[in-house]
Amino acid sequence: MPTSIINHQKLNIILILVLIILSFFSLFIGTVAFSPSDVFLALIGQADDTTTIIINELRLPRVLLGALAGATLGLxxxxxxxxxxxxxxxxxxxxxxxxxxxxxxxxxYFGLSEIFPAAIQLMAIAGALVATFILVIVAARESSVLTLILAGIGISSLATAAISLVMNFAPNPMTLQDMVMWMLGSLENRTSADISLSLPFIIIGWVLHIGISHGLDASSLGDDAARSLGIDTKKMQLKIILGGAISVGAVVAVCGTIGFVGLIVPHIIRRIIGYRPSQLLIPSALMGAILLISADLLTRIPMGHGQLRLGVVTAIIGAPAFLYIIYKTRRAMR
Amino acid sequence: MNRLAIKNISVTLDNNDILKDVSFDLPRGKLVGLIGPNGAGKSILVRSILGLVENAQGQILLDDKNLSDFSLKEKAQHISYAPQGAPVHWPLNVDHLVSLGLIPHLSPWQSLSLEQNNLIQKALQKTDVLHLSNRCVTTLSGGERARVMLARAMVTGSQYLLADEPTPALDPYHQIKIMEILKELAWANHGVLVVLHDLNMAHKYCDQLILLNDGIIISQGTPNEVLTDQNLSDAYQIKVHRIKNNHETFLIPTALN
Structure with a gap:
């Protein structure tokens, strides 16, 4: 059944075009409406001051960060x-x-962001690095893929429990609300400062994914067979875990937790080009960016009270879509 | 000498001696059968030869050169491996699956050349599954799948092939097909080591046999030298009834007591 509809190069070109059009489109959607020519003039620095500020300092960082975050989660x-x-x-x-x-x-909880503006982001990155450190220790030992998954679940459960503990002792309702809002994820009011804070980590994470294609494909046959094909599986696993942890940690640090994008995107791409793990990487990154920018557009729809949060949108749309896909692919995955 | 020389392999896991001082040669041009009861240590021996068992002691010489001096990739170019059970974790197409056998010849950025695509076709042809090349591997029967997995191991074009039970639960026709493919590979001057359970297949097709029991080689030599009543009763706790027909001997096993 899973023969590919189109090859992955064609898919990449289509996805890049969609991403560009969508990014441009999302620059003129918002509380203030702009014409395409206003947006274009602002981008080249020829528009009036208000337009330039809204486009270049509010909407552009938001789109860029959405693309970076989505691509990181998808990859x-x-x-x-x-x-x-x-x-x-x-x-x-x-x-x-x-x-x-x-x-x-x-x-x-400790009110660090009042003392130092980037405290939340920096603490989040520190949290991600601690988890990464533990995972790398597990991965570097003689451990199976299953052990790694279980270790990840263990770390995740512990961190979630600790989050509940901190929320439990939140000093006042305002703090608690700040925590919940942050956990729901958002791209709102993100500036170029957020991008410059997270970009180095994101790039390091992406770079670590270079050169893993053959190893990923060979891993379809299991670790033993992959090693017998000349793949240093341990090194590959370390690169993927470290790369994923550093870049996703940075994304979570500036955007909050955004679920489902990383889970669902590879499934969408498999439906289009088949199951070879190496060929899913770049299309998944592009599709992740498209999905997150689209989800962010939905959060701009005015609601009765307050605003729809990004993490809520990705989960509300992601989960049913995920159910649909696993239903459609149930035979191939047997 | 053109051979894979296995010298004094020992493996201890959790204070249990799994392999004790195992030595034998796998010459090019020969089909060597590795036999023995369940738990004798056959699979772990094959994995030790490939360097997949972390605390294996001993030495492997490939054409008189120490295998531990080879990089993972060089090793993969010289020895290919068809693991037991042959898991495939994604529903890949047959031609993609077989193409994985060419990874040892590719640099990280390289994709397959036209010539290498022809190699895939040839391997599929040799194992008689060319007509399946666009099928998804999850839709294959056991016999088809076994031949596809063999094509995957053969496409590498390495001098030595280690196949761990390539005929699991196959009907007699497909067992014979697989053994004939391996035999042809040996005739084409490859060294082939095959783990087998069927004593008649081992007797009929293999040039040499290695009988492993409890981590020790209790006999090695031609099939007639190895498959003696004494050896079979020692290793398998069976006696065999032998039927001679023209030049062939058939072994019918019965339990000892």
Whole structure:
């Protein structure tokens, strides 16, 4: 059944075009409406001051961050699913998202962000790095793929429990609300400062994913067979875990926890180009970016009270879509 | 000498001696059968030869060169491996699956050349599954799948092939097909080691046999030298009834007591 509809190069070109059009479109959607020419003039610095500020300092960072975050989640989801040979894996399963969340919640609890503006983000990155460190120790030992998944679940559960503990003792309702809002994820009011804080980690994470293609494909046959094909499986696993943890940690640090993108995107791509793990990487990154920017557009729809949060949108749309896909692919995955 | 020389392999896991001082040669041009009862240590011996068992002691020489001096990739170019059970974790297409056998010849960025695509076709042809090349591996029967997995191991074109039970639960026709493919590979000057349970297949097709029991080689040599009443009763706790027909001997096993 799963023969590909189109090849992955054609798919990449289509996805890049969609991403560009969608990004441009999302620049003129918002409380203030702009014409395409206003947006274009602002981008080249020729528009009036208000327009330039709204486009270049509010909406552009938001789109860029959405693309970076979505791409990171999609890439990491695809590589983790390939490496763990498990279609249920996503960046959340290795415990990094929850640990980054714990760092952020602790920063809010101790009021660190009032002392130092980037405290939440930095604490979140620190939380992600602690989780990464534990995972790398587990991965570097003689351990199976299953052990890694279980260790990730363990770290994730512990971090989630600690988050609940911190929330439990939140000093006042305002702090608690800040924590919950942060956990729900958002791209709102993100600035170029958020991008410059997270970009180095995101790039390091992406770079670590270079050169893993053959290893991921060979892993389809199991670790023994992959090693017999000349793949240093241990090194590959370390690169994927470290790369995923660092980049996803940075994304969670500036956007909050955004579920389901990393899980669902590889499944969408498999429906289009088939199951070879190596060919899912770049399309999954592009599709992740598209999905997150689209979800962010939905959060701009005015609601009765307050605003729809990004993490809520991705989960509300992601979960049913996920159910549909696993229903459609139930025979192939047997 | 053109051979894989296995010298004094020992493996201890959790204070249990799994393999004790195992030595034998796998010459090019020969089909060597590795036989023995369940739990004798056959699979772990094959995995030790490939360097997949972390605390295996001993030495492997490939054409008189120490295998531990080879990089993972060089090793993969010289020895290919068809693991037991042959798991495939994604529903890949047959031609993609077989193409994985060419990874040892690719640099990280390289994709398959036209010539390498022809190699895949040839391997599929040799194992008689060319007509399945666009099928998904999850839709194959046991016999088809076993031949596809063999094509995957053969496409590498390495001098040595280690196949761990390539005929699991196959009907007689498909067992014979697999053994004939391996035999042809040996005739084409490859060294082939095959783990087998069927004594008649071992007797009929293998040039040499290695009988492993409790981690020790209790006999090695030609099939007639190895498959003696004494050896079979020692290793398998069976006696065999032998039927001679023209030049062939058939072994019918019965339990000892």
């Amino acid at each position: 990491s989801g695809a590589s983790l699913q390939g490496m763990l040979r498990n279609p249920l894996a996503d960046p959340g399963i290795i415990g990094v998202s929850a640990s980054a969340g714990l760092g952020a919640v602790m920063a809010i």
